[in-house]
Amino acid sequence: MSKLLLLLAFTSAFMVLSASAGNVVCYFASWTIYRPDNGKFTALDVDPNLCTHILYAFVGLREDGTVSVLDDWELTGLDEMNHLMSLKEQNPNLKIILSMGGWNEGSYKYSQVARNANTRAAMVQAVLDFIDLYGFDGFDLDWEYPCQRGGEDIDKANFVTLLGELKSALNAKGLILSAAVSGGIASCKLSYDIPGVSENLDMINVMVYDFHGAFESFVGHYAPLYASSLDVTDEQKTLNVAAGIQYWLDEGADPQKINIGLGTYGRGFSLADPNNSSLYAGTYGGSEAGPYTREMGVIGYNEICELDSDWDYTWDDEQQVPHIQNGNQWLGFDDQKSIQLKIEFANSKNLGGAMVWSLDTDDFRGLCGNGPYPILNTINQYLN
Ligand SMILES: *[C@@H]1O[C@H](CO)[C@@H](O)[C@H](O)[C@H]1NC(C)=O
Numbered sequence: 305m306s307k308l309l310l311l312l313a314f315t316s317a318f319m320v321l322s323a324s325a326g327n328v329v330c331y332f333a334s335w336t337i338y339r340p341d342n343g344k345f346t347a348l349d350v351d352p353n354l355c356t357h358i359l360y361a362f363v364g365l366r367e368d369g370t371v372s373v374l375d376d377w378e379l380t381g382l383d384e385m386n387h388l389m390s391l392k393e394q395n396p397n398l399k400i401i402l403s404m405g406g407w408n409e410g411s412y413k414y415s416q417v418a419r420n421a422n423t424r425a426a427m428v429q430a431v432l433d434f435i436d437l438y439g440f441d442g443f444d445l446d447w448e449y450p451c452q453r454g455g456e457d458i459d460k461a462n463f464v465t466l467l468g469e470l471k472s473a474l475n476a477k478g479l480i481l482s483a484a485v486s487g488g489i490a491s492c493k494l495s496y497d498i499p500g501v502s503e504n505l506d507m508i509n510v511m512v513y514d515f516h517g518a519f520e521s522f523v524g525h526y527a528p529l530y531a532s533s534l535d536v537t538d539e540q541k542t543l544n545v546a547a548g549i550q551y552w553l554d555e556g557a558d559p560q561k562i563n564i565g566l567g568t569y570g571r572g573f574s575l576a577d578p579n580n581s582s583l584y585a586g587t588y589g590g591s592e593a594g595p596y597t598r599e600m601g602v603i604g605y606n607e608i609c610e611l612d613s614d615w616d617y618t619w620d621d622e623q624q625v626p627h628i629q630n631g632n633q634w635l636g637f638d639d640q641k642s643i644q645l646k647i648e649f650a651n652s653k654n655l656g657g658a659m660v661w662s663l664d665t666d667d668f669r670g671l672c673g674n675g676p677y678p679i680l681n682t683i684n685q686y687l688n
């Protein structure tokens with residue numbers, strides 16, 4: 305009898321532990337398999353014990369509500385979907401989620417499908433069929449964004465209706481529904497009925513990043529935790545992680561459903577005057593492309609950590625984030641220190657966990673001296 309009691313006590317203690325463990329929601333960006341050299345990232349490079357959820361990004365949507373596979377060669381030709389699913393053999397608690405949308409998908413098709421009951425029903429069925437085919441554990445919708453970029457005002461209500469129909473169909477089969485939502489307050493005001501969105505999602509992944517970047521012509525950090533004293537207008541003061549999360553909370557989102565969005569990357573500029581690298585100093589475009597991500601203005605943490613000692617590191621005490629500079633090149637990013645502070649902020653707000661964009665630009669090979677996945681390990685270490 306005492307053995308049984310001991311077993312029960314042990315089991316319930318373990319259940320409490322696992323129930324209180326925070327979500328670590330990791331995006332797997334399928335196109336990273338084509339990167340060169342040490343930047344190449346495949347499903348078999350994922351560490352299945354550092355994430356509670358892996359979100360396969362992305363599939364697309366057609367105007368009739370059906371699912372479109374954006375890269376069939378990657379998905380089936382290279383057998384990546386089966387490789388991804390095989391990660392569950394190493395971590396049976398791991399949830400693998402199908403993610404639809406993303407920036408490049410635009411908003412128009414989502415707006416069209418969401419406004420009509422028939423196409424909404426077709427989408428729900430197509431999503432369930434696709435999930436069933438590969439054995440996913442849920443669905444993630446990255447519509448960027450309702451009412452914007454080709455959408456219309458009625459999207460705000462239709463988004464909630466669509467989420468509600470997806471959620472009842474998914475939850476009935478034991479599957480979960482999440483969405484990536486904007487962390488910019490002006491954008492949120494346009495796009496979301498926040499109580500309705502919160503009610504109809506199991507997880508809300510708030511993208512509190514990309515506040516600044518090469519789409520502007522002045523220096524700014526892509527994801528400051530707090531405002532700078534150089535932020536003077538009301539809008540400038542809201543373009544940071546703390547303000548974005550606080551907005552979702554103040555508007556009535558369930559804190560336990562919110563995952564704070566974190567980046568394993570940064571955004572950079574070519575300074576107009578190398579002698580002036582202060583916030584809001586002029587720029588003439590994005591920073592030079594990195595060897596793996598190969599895109600001007602964007603840089604992976606794995607590319608930053610491989611840079612030589614010619615770069616000067618600055619910690620911004622107000623914004624609580626780092627940047628580095630070399631000549632006219634300025635890169636704002638997150639390191640282990642700023643990630644720890646963002647996680648501690650999330651803990652202080654009693655959030656459900658963290659979402660990470662994305663696995664492929666952490667130092668996943670451990671080439672920079674802090675072991676594999678330093679960013680993801682920091683998240684796991686500090687998250688309540
Ligand atoms: C930057 O400052 C240095 C030292 O004051 C000066 O020699 C250089 O000409 C300046 N560069 C530019 C682009 O103004």
Ligand SMILES: *[C@@H]1O[C@H](CO)[C@@H](O)[C@H](O)[C@H]1NC(C)=O
Nearest residue numbers: 579580581582583584585586
């Ligand atoms: C740097 O640029 C900012 C923004 O244009 C300006 O306000 C500031 O005076 C400049 N600082 C220097 C040292 O030139």
